[in-house]
Amino acid sequence: MTQFMVGSEVKTKGKLAKFASYLMNVKTTEEKNDALAKIAEQLLIEKDAILEANKKDLVSGKENGLTDAVLDRIMLNEQRIQAMCEAIFQLISLPDPIGEVLESFTKENGLKIEKRRVPLGVVCMIYEARPNVTVDAATLCLKTGNAVMLRGSSSAKHSNIALVSCIHRALEKSALPIDAVQLIEDTRHETASELFHLKEYIDVLIPRGGKKLIDLVVKEASVPVLETGAGNCHIYVDQSADYEIAEKVIINAKTQRPSVCNAAESLLIHKDWFKLHGKKLLTNLENAGVEIIGDEKVCDVLPHATLASDEDYATEYLSLTISVKIVNNVDEAIDHINYYGTKHSEAIITNDEKSAEIFLNRVDATSVYVNASTRFTDGFEFGYGAEIGISTQKLHARGPMGLPALTSTKYYIRGNGQIRG
């Protein structure tokens, strides 16, 4: 590791990444895929050294009192390295978005204008414990012709250094510049702050991690941010909903993997449907291990339920808890969702075409479902073959982000002396 003065590491590596990005943007798909394959090979070659570095992180993590959950996120083993390699081969098989012609037209004066997909330039990923993000972020950026600056957490420092050294040795054997992958090794807060404002060299910041990290980056950064966010996802059961579909979708959306952003957190039920099926549905949810926090009507029929507060409706539990509210109609459900939701994934269970259309059009979210589980909001499930994250912002990319989210566009204009009159 080269030693840098405070602050100078970020600027120096930013500059190197910027220079590398100008070389990267003309690399062919073959050159990029070849480098990716070499990275996968090198990971297997250096497996033992990587696991040894990872052990150092685990040991100091235990000394520093990290929880078992965090230690598990830091932990690498042969299987997890194998999984990284498989993800790389999957990435190689995906089409290269760079160079795609998105628009093409000739003006009356003879100017030929093409709008083409180009790399973003330098992407900076700021992320938390998991060292697999290091390899994932680097390879996604290389595939899309970008240079990348990686700023992981101190808890995975040794693992990240070993992984990036390994990537560098692979790039040395490839046609890509090794400077295209930069790891910021100094993990003090100051380096993150410096990255937030390095507009000179960084084209986009992508935070990957918990809400606290993302909120900090969004609040502080002057470099544009690709925001991935929290999911307070709702399922609304309409008057005409099919019972079987409602029950299986709700149980799936709540219990299949409660800790992820596309899991359901809140249930809205039409008052008439609730009278007919409410008790049965909620009892079955309880039997599936779900704790129910509901409004007065819910508490009336369900002795175990806790009374919900306004705050409950705004909470992303990320656990086997769900808030339940009885509503008068689809409009009330939509207003509730647009007020309390985080604009991630929202579903209606209905047999009424009109309710479905109103819900699809008026709910403000990345992904709106009719009669299906919110758990499908995912780059792989949508068939994009890769996922940078799920954008909950409205600019650039919204919903699951595949490779094109890591690209920009450029106008190529060819003339023979045209001037503006």
Place this chain on the structure above:
Amino acid sequence: MTQFMVGSEVKTKGKLAKFASYLMNVKTTEEKNDALAKIAEQLLIEKDAILEANKKDLVSGKENGLTDAVLDRIMLNEQRIQAMCEAIFQLISLPDPIGEVLESFTKENGLKIEKRRVPLGVVCMIYEARPNVTVDAATLCLKTGNAVMLRGSSSAKHSNIALVSCIHRALEKSALPIDAVQLIEDTRHETASELFHLKEYIDVLIPRGGKKLIDLVVKEASVPVLETGAGNCHIYVDQSADYEIAEKVIINAKTQRPSVCNAAESLLIHKDWFKLHGKKLLTNLENAGVEIIGDEKVCDVLPHATLASDEDYATEYLSLTISVKIVNNVDEAIDHINYYGTKHSEAIITNDEKSAEIFLNRVDATSVYVNASTRFTDGFEFGYGAEIGISTQKLHARGPMGLPALTSTKYYIRGNGQIRG
């Protein structure tokens, strides 16, 4: 004018705009176009009141010592109101991007997924003196199904209040909610700062004005920003350049309208071409009224030229001044442009296909030209029929922005009980 407590105007109007945005996003193209036509009509009906309000701004502007250039930007007259109306009818004739299906596929499990264009929601425009931006921004946002918050400058306060009142009276007669257009009347700094952070209600901030305003918004805002920027545009004259094309393109790009962002500010000339044609070209530029600031080689052949500093190469003059540097080859030109440029519009004059391709691919800018004037970077010139501004950032939109830049996307997903395994 309703009176608000400090701060409360922004929040209250933000909330009203957000509610209105949920009504706007289901309005039909016909309803939106009808409302636009009614705004144009109402502007003509209320012409006298608008001009009277504008006179108040001009009088207090003179009292406050505003320059003639700024007063001219504030000034409205019958012709300028007529021009606003014409722009509205042009906007009505453009296709409505909302509802366009961008992707559509059915997964193996039967889920039907559509990616559709939807409005952004609430767009906040922060702008300077010119009151025509008020009408322009409001109508562009309404056409794209958005609600809009307008924050103009104190120097055009009376004009902006008159224009927005007029728009409200037109909307009252239309199917659109009048709350879709909100003017922040309190023009103290505090209201701008509050808007920068009103993530709860605002989906995107668009600053329109000088570099100082844009830099402030980018630096301070936590709401995502659509950045339009400065143009330090270059023209590189390659070894093989045709003399006639070089001269006419350079004179056009520098002198046709020197105060705009797509005007040329810097000239790079291949050393061999310079030996043959340099003196003639630069003399003709001087004869066209251009002041030349050049490197030593330029000063050697041109007695009137001033020696250029590093700072000159980074300067957007916005006047009849140009910096000139002699370079060894196309690579040196590209490196110079990528270092000093603002990534706006860059041109090469060449007869060499290879130089043209290298330049097109490696120069990092929104629009790269071969043998044509940089002045063409413009939404109308590109045929988009409207222009929100020219984005110099890489996310969301890059280069001239037409109506689609004011939209986002949403996934519509229809199933019959699909759950994730």
